[in-house]
Structures are given as structure tokens and as C-alpha cells.
Amino acid sequence: MKNRLKVLRAENDYTQEDLAEFIGVSRQTINAIEKGKFDPSLPTAFRISKFFKLPIEDIFDYEEG
Amino acid sequence: MKNRLKVLRAENDYTQEDLAEFIGVSRQTINAIEKGKFDPSLPTAFRISKFFKLPIEDIFDYEEG
DNA sequence: AAATAATGTAAATAACACTTTACATTAAAA
DNA sequence: TTTTAATGTAAAGTGTTATTTACATTATTT
Numbered sequence: 392m393k394n395r396l397k398v399l400r401a402e403n404d405y406t407q408e409d410l411a412e413f414i415g416v417s418r419q420t421i422n423a424i425e426k427g428k429f430d431p432s433l434p435t436a437f438r439i440s441k442f443f444k445l446p447i448e449d450i451f452d453y454e455e456g
Numbered sequence: 457m458k459n460r461l462k463v464l465r466a467e468n469d470y471t472q473e474d475l476a477e478f479i480g481v482s483r484q485t486i487n488a489i490e491k492g493k494f495d496p497s498l499p500t501a502f503r504i505s506k507f508f509k510l511p512i513e514d515i516f517d518y519e520e521g
Numbered sequence: 522a523a524a525t526a527a528t529g530t531a532a533a534t535a536a537c538a539c540t541t542t543a544c545a546t547t548a549a550a551a
Numbered sequence: 552t553t554t555t556a557a558t559g560t561a562a563a564g565t566g567t568t569a570t571t572t573a574c575a576t577t578a579t580t581t
Contacts, residue, residue, distance in 0.1 A: 392499065406527060420569055422529065429568055432537080433495045434457065437518035447512045453502035471557060485539055487559065497538060497567080 393452040396425045399443050414438045458517040461490045464508050479503045 400410055407425070411418040416435060424431050430451075431439065440447045465475055472490070476483040481500060489496050495516075496504065505512045 392502075408527075416568095417570060418528085419530085419571085423569085426529075428530095430498045432568060433498050433501050433512075433516065434518065435568085436498050436501075437457075437516075438520075440513075441518075441520075447498075448505075451498065451502075453499065453506075455503075455506075473557075481538095482540055483558085484541085484560085488539085491559075493560095494538060500538085 392430050392454070393427070394424065395450050395452075396421070396439070399445075399450065403443070410439075410442075413442055457495050457519070458492070459489065460515050460517075461486070461504070464510075464515065468508070475504075475507075478507055 396410075400407070405413075407421045408418045411421045414421070414435065415438065416431075420431075420435075423429055424435075430436075436447050436451060440450060443450065461475075465472070470478075472486045473483045476486045479486070479500065480503065485496075485500075488494055495501075501512050501516060505515060508515065
């Protein structure tokens, strides 16, 4: 699953550390999500969504396969 | 996190078994999600979302706390 | 160029999502 | 009312999400 986290962070001028604190996860978790190492849990996705004031679908791109 | 799975299933006349097969998880997983035992993973939430043709936000209700 | 901030990555561990098997309860149909 | 379908639940196991600590690399500032 792809995501626009890095771009959204850049647009709003946040570091991975900043975002991690706001969302309530570790910096490594944000990094791993950005790098596509794993997908966030649904609760984490919701927090990211609310933080950027964007629907989950506008941040995460699910493609079947 | 609350969800409208049971209602959506009823509206479309699907059993937990039906939904489980369509989504690609076990019936117990659907049951557990409905019963609030745990939240689905983001990929599973996306599959449910696409199946019902509704945004994730219209199916799952995240409340902070 | 040297110091500092930001990011990438890894190992060990904990917590959670999900599976299978199995059985009990509830609802619906014959 | 007896059978069958649907749902609820539990235990044991697997894989994934997230944590902490720690260090290396890449940018940015000074």
C-alpha cells in the first residue's frame, strides 16, 4: 500500500519526529510506514487522517493483488 | 472503534460467512470485528470499504481517548 | 569544515490481527 | 419440534504492527 505521508509532511513542514509525537507513535514507526515496510493499524491510520484533515483514502492508496 | 458492519451486512443480506469469503478473512475475524474484539488491519478495512462501496470513515467510527 | 538535525536501518521484544479447530448458543426453516 | 443455518466464543498458534535502544548515513546550519 502506497501513501502520501512524506509529501504531506513536507507540505506542512513537519519532521518524522514531529508527526510521530502528534500521532502518538515512535519516529521509527512513521519512517517504516513512509518506507513501505508495513501498513499502519486502522487506529493509527485514523489519527494520521484526522491530523492532516484528509480522509484515509486520500492518504493511503490500497491496490489489490 | 465502532463499526456498521452488522447493519451493512443486514442491508445487503450477507451472512458473516459470506462477507468473510468476499473479504478474504475467516468468519471468526468478521465476528470479532463486529463484536469489537479488535479492529481490522488497514488492508482489511480497505477491502471491506471497497466491498460495500463506502469510504472507510462511513463504516468505521474512530473516537479518540 | 565542523556541529547539529533529520532520516535510515537493525535487533529484540511486546502487542495485536488473524487463522484453524472446535464446540455452544441462538434463530430460522422444515 | 427437530433439523439446519447463523452466530458467539475459546484456545493455540502464526504473522504483522509497533516499541525501545542504538548506531550509521544524509542534510542542513553555523
